Amino acid sequence: MQDIKAILREKAVDSTLTAKGWVRTKRDTKNAIFVELNDGSCFGNLQCVFDANTIGDTVRGQLDRLNTGAACAISGRLVASPAAGQPVELQATSAEVIGEAPVDSYPLQKKAHSLEFLREIAHLRPRTNTFGAVARVRNQMAFAVHSFFQERGFNYVHTPIITASDCEGAGEMFQVTTLDMDAMVKAGKPVDYAKDFFGKKSFLSVSGQLNVETYCMALNKVYTFGPTFRAENSNTTRHLAEFWMIEPEMAFAELPDNMALAEDFIKYLLGWALDKCAEDLDFFDKRIQKGLVQMLDSVRGSTFAHMTYTDAIKQLEQNKDSFEFKPFWGCDLQTEHERFLSETVIKGPVIVTDYPKEIKAFYMRLNDDGKTVRAMDVLVPKIGEIIGGSEREYRHDVLLQRIRDLGLDEAAYWWYLDLRRFGSAPHSGFGLGFERLMRYVTGMENIRDVIPFPRAVKQADF
RNA sequence: UCCCCUGUAGCUCAGCUGGCAGAGCAAGUGGCUGUUAACCACUGGGUCCGUGGUUCAAAUCCGCGCGGGGGAGCCA
16 A cells, blocks of 8 residues: 555556545535545645545435544545645545544644644654645654765764763752662661662763773774653753664774864755755745744755854853843853854854863863863754754873863773773764754754654653 | 743634623535535534632633743753
8 A cells, every 4th residue: 555655656547546644634515525635644635536526325324423533535537636735635536434433532632733743742743734745854853864874984972871980960850769768768778889780879861972982992983863861850842751863983083083073964954854854844934934844954055153162252251232141251051152153243054163171061171271171062043052062072191180170980981981081082073962953954843753752850741 | 840821612822900700613404517724604612720809790810730832941
């Protein structure tokens, strides 16, 4: 059986076929009954037309039960459509209800629903135009990620999801345990993690970076792409407790190589979306964010601006009246600063580099000035930070000193330091939040609407 | 964690300084040159989030609780 995408693409007029899917809407007139069928294979529906004067009682009985949301099979002959709106349609002769969707209880109606409402019915929202399109684009973007790296000789490395090391340092972690909390509370005894599953306290990983660096020092070009967990109490349109992150890492690569990779990567992904998801992007352009396609297309053909943190601060200081938080050298860039740089100063993506070491992670390569590190953030309009990365500190003594200066537990980093003791080499990488990419590509504002089942503070339904 | 907004029909919302519960869409019925966010007419549809208080009278004012949204911080 052909899916609707193939039927609409091949337009095999005069062929007899059966289409199965879900009813989006049904319209009655005196002489004709129109059923819009969607099977998720593409954005478009197959319009099925029944001649009200010639269909028998059996078909009419089935049509009476075909409400919005019902699953059904419709057979007939494909014809060129006499009306505007669709090149072909199904001249239907039979209809079979496979699964009803009673109108008095099915939550989705043939009208627009708010994204907030649809979030409450996450099990049904993929049946809407918006979330069907999001799902298809998400699928294409995931495939594009692998395609990009595979074409360039990167090896996909599966870094662990559970970690017993407390040294990832990228945020609050979810604890993983098989200990019986209720029993321990009842007994009033202190927790003995030696009795826990791993014999020590363990967590869900907040980043695969430290682990993937080990493979980078063996295979050179590597990347991870998997779920990541942060137990931050953050409630925003751009944070999730469970999200997917892509982290490439390259050996013998310095910051400029890293910046070039990030730029190529973003442009490749946008180009892929434009090429493979045109129909879905048209919808986002029309209903979600006007001008989206044109914006993506112009970014695809652009050259990303580069700016050091020091220059960025100078730019911000010249416009300090527009900010709630006054910028100064050494301050962390606020969201309003990041957006000003990409939206007003550059009017497009910008890579900011060489941040003060105090506001960046311990593993970033220290510059010769002793004050800044070779960090880079890719900032894009509307979204803000979409990529964060750096050249890594590969000098053993410098890294060790950084760990000590920050009061970190150097014993916990023994294997990470070993990478710098044996065959160390400059290397660089970055992290791209997959859902932030999805927000950028689709124009969807809330990150909870670009992942099938969002996990956030006080939200783990479905 | 902090700040702001919000909760009324299936959905989106209006309901003013307290005085009979409303609209659009959806649904049902009927109509209608092939419609496409169909159209026209009629009809049904309510624990005004919960709880306590003020009052002759509370959807409306006040306290508490719960839910939703936006912003900030943290970051991807």
